[in-house]
Amino acid sequence: MALKGNLRDYTVTHLFRLINLAQKTGTLIVDGPNEKVLVSFREGKLAYAQAGQEDNSLVTILYQAKKLTAPQYRALKERAGNMSDKELGLLLVNANYINQQDILVSLQNHFVAIVNRLFTWVEGFFRFESDLLPPDDKITVRVSLENIIIEGARQLRELEQLQDEIPNLDIALKFADRPGANIRNFNLSVEEWQVVRYINPKNTIRQIARATKMSDLQIRKIVYALLQAGLVELVRAEGAPRPAPPPQVASRIPVTQPNPEEQKSLINRLINRIRSL
Amino acid sequence: MQTVKMVVTGPFNAGKTEFIRSVSEIDVVSTERKISTESERVKETTTVAMDFGRITVDEDLVLYLFGTPGQKRFDFMWEILSEGMLGFVVMVDSTRPETFREARSILETFRAYAPTPYVVAANKQDREDAWEIDDMRIALRLDPKIKLLPCVATEKEMVKNVLLELLYSILADMESKGGG
Numbered sequence: 001m002a003l004k005g006n007l008r009d010y011t012v013t014h015l016f017r018l019i020n021l022a023q024k025t026g027t028l029i030v031d032g033p034n035e036k037v038l039v040s041f042r043e044g045k046l047a048y049a050q051a052g053q054e055d056n057s058l059v060t061i062l063y064q065a066k067k068l069t070a071p072q073y074r075a076l077k078e079r080a081g082n083m084s085d086k087e088l089g090l091l092l093v094n095a096n097y098i099n100q101q102d103i104l105v106s107l108q109n110h111f112v113a114i115v116n117r118l119f120t121w122v123e124g125f126f127r128f129e130s131d132l133l134p135p136d137d138k139i140t141v142r143v144s145l146e147n148i149i150i151e152g153a154r155q156l157r158e159l160e161q162l163q164d165e166i167p168n169l170d171i172a173l174k175f176a177d178r179p180g181a182n183i184r185n186f187n188l189s190v191e192e193w194q195v196v197r198y199i200n201p202k203n204t205i206r207q208i209a210r211a212t213k214m215s216d217l218q219i220r221k222i223v224y225a226l227l228q229a230g231l232v233e234l235v236r237a238e239g240a241p242r243p244a245p246p247p248q249v250a251s252r253i254p255v256t257q258p259n260p261e262e263q264k265s266l267i268n269r270l271i272n273r274i275r276s277l
Numbered sequence: 278m279q280t281v282k283m284v285v286t287g288p289f290n291a292g293k294t295e296f297i298r299s300v301s302e303i304d305v306v307s308t309e310r311k312i313s314t315e316s317e318r319v320k321e322t323t324t325v326a327m328d329f330g331r332i333t334v335d336e337d338l339v340l341y342l343f344g345t346p347g348q349k350r351f352d353f354m355w356e357i358l359s360e361g362m363l364g365f366v367v368m369v370d371s372t373r374p375e376t377f378r379e380a381r382s383i384l385e386t387f388r389a390y391a392p393t394p395y396v397v398a399a400n401k402q403d404r405e406d407a408w409e410i411d412d413m414r415i416a417l418r419l420d421p422k423i424k425l426l427p428c429v430a431t432e433k434e435m436v437k438n439v440l441l442e443l444l445y446s447i448l449a450d451m452e453s454k455g456g457g
Binding site (some may be wrong): 002003004005006008009010014018021022040114162167260263266267268269270271273274275277 | 279281332333334337338340363369373374375378379382399405406407408409411412415425433437440444445447448451452
């Protein structure tokens with residue numbers, strides 16, 4: 001079944017949150033107005049990315065990352081044209097041109113840059129293909145999505161959108177109960193750390209904003225990023241009163257409220273009746 | 278004669294009227310009108326006040342099913358319809374991710390009206406472009422304790438299953454509170 005739609009309705013931030021939390025493996029294909037981007041994931045982690053028809057060969061990525069000089073790049077293009085990225089990577093490491101870490105960091109930065117471009121897209125059809133994985137000859141990486149999501153969420157500037165996402169500031173936050181999600185591994189800004197210090201089901205978002213001297217917009221932006229990264233969840237503030245029941249309105253259809261002793265038998269009668277339909 | 282009611286809510290075109298129609302023993306009393314807004318013209322008519330279905334349990338007990346209007350401008354009806362409900366079903370169109378946020382907002386609104394048990398029905402699961410249940414749970418930010426059930430509103434057995442799961446939740450809620 002499909003995981004597909006339009007970025008206009010379901011943003012890249014939301015998609016990455018879903019892929020991260022569901023630990024999905026496969027490839028996200030996004031058809032934007034001007035180019036097509038493929039982003040592959042393994043168990044919810046970024047593995048590979050390809051933008052349009054751009055040269056995604058290892059030698060070009062290393063050259064762009066300034067790990068190869070122009071003559072080295074030209075020579076490798078000429079002589080190693082038929083080699084796969086994995087073979088070439090091995091050759092370069094064995095020949096002491098470059099170390100394995102440099103290769104992985106260069107690829108990681110290249111893939112993350114492609115993904116960051118996606119965050120600026122407001123339109124484009126997407127679909128997630130579970131069966132589609134990066135080509136076998138390509139080197140893949142393993143990058144947690146949380147920091148990418150936080151960075152992407154920082155780009156959301158519209159107050160209206162943020163109000164949609166977090167309509168109520170009188171609600172509290174708690175850390176999400178997710179194995180492997182360690183707050184220390186996240187690249188948080190000073191302001192984000194300030195908010196994190198106060199995360200506790202006893203503190204409402206409004207109280208945290210007051211304590212950290214942040215405006216509604218500032219606190220919403222930070223909470224939105226933390227939410228999308230799956231770091232925190234919204235919870236009813238401890239000790240907050242439950243919402244008051246609505247005022248009594250004359251109902252057009254009279255509805256009987258049975259007493260508690262009768263309720264269980266009443267529900268069982270309903271269950272039996274619906275089973276027999 | 279005792280009467281009890283359950284409410285079927287959800288965004289525009291989620292399948293609420295069809296859901297009630299599948300199990301109601303009477304022709305659904307519907308308040309459908311032609312759609313006036315061009316942007317919402319994905320179907321010809323929409324519910325403007327409520328849908329109303331009935332299931333007679335026995336000579337002493339009747340269950341009413343109320344479908345809320347899906348369009349936002351008729352939301353003043355929601356509070357009236359939620360009064361005294363046993364529980365509610367939130368219908369979500371599995372093929373339209375653009376309605377997930379609204380579904381979430383409707384769910385929160387109804388929870389505020391009455392803290393009764395509820396289930397979420399992922400409708401149109403027979404369509405090729407339907408989102409998977411697990412993906413919808415994350416997209417809708419549903420607590421793992423909340424039942425998210427696959428549904429095809431035109432299939433009676435699936436609708437019965439949704440209603441039964443809601444009733445099981447109501448029963449469990451009563452038992453946890455020590456009632457009965």
